[in-house]
Amino acid sequence: xxxxxxxxxxxxxxxxxxxxxxxxxxxxxxxxxxxxxxxxxxxxxxxxxxxxxxxxxxxxxxxxxxxxxxxxxxxxxxxxxxxxxxxxxxxxxxxxxxxxxxxxxxxxxxxxxxxxxxxxxxxxxxxxxxxxxxxxxxxxxxxxxxxxxxxxxxxxxxxxxxxxxxxxxx
Numbered sequence: 001x002x003x004x005x006x007x008x009x010x011x012x013x014x015x016x017x018x019x020x021x022x023x024x025x026x027x028x029x030x031x032x033x034x035x036x037x038x039x040x041x042x043x044x045x046x047x048x049x050x051x052x053x054x055x056x057x058x059x060x061x062x063x064x065x066x067x068x069x070x071x072x073x074x075x076x077x078x079x080x081x082x083x084x085x086x087x088x089x090x091x092x093x094x095x096x097x098x099x100x101x102x103x104x105x106x107x108x109x110x111x112x113x114x115x116x117x118x119x120x121x122x123x124x125x126x127x128x129x130x131x132x133x134x135x136x137x138x139x140x141x142x143x144x145x146x147x148x149x150x151x152x153x154x155x156x157x158x159x160x161x162x163x164x165x166x167x168x169x170x
Contacts, residue, residue: 002053008151015158019147022161023140031164034136041159042131049152055104055113056149062100063124065089070098076120129153 001009031037065073074084090101100106107116115121129146131153133139146153 045156
């Protein structure tokens, strides 16, 4: 396990509840100039996080494969969309999403932590961990989930909490 992931797993239990409470408060509060804080926290979180050192998202989570993703990836692999689905995907019983059958992701090279279909990867992977989606608070439920798995999300939300709680009374 990488040092990044080891450190993240040590810090997570200590800060998990605080970060989750922060996100719940943030759902109900308007914070002026939040986009500037998001941009700063995003830049700092990525300066401290190397995805190729971690790849935990690819190891323990699954993206949602949109119809466009399935068409694009199956064509790249010279398969029909149905063959691609039958080989690697399933339908999530809770929400009907098309997701991986297995973890780690079948497209992750475990030695290098690189994606073998990076250029055509699912949109969910390309936009993960969704820091810059607008409106930011509309994705707090996603950030709440990703705190558990992604050191970059953990760092990003920690920075947002520090910045906001320093300047604003809840």
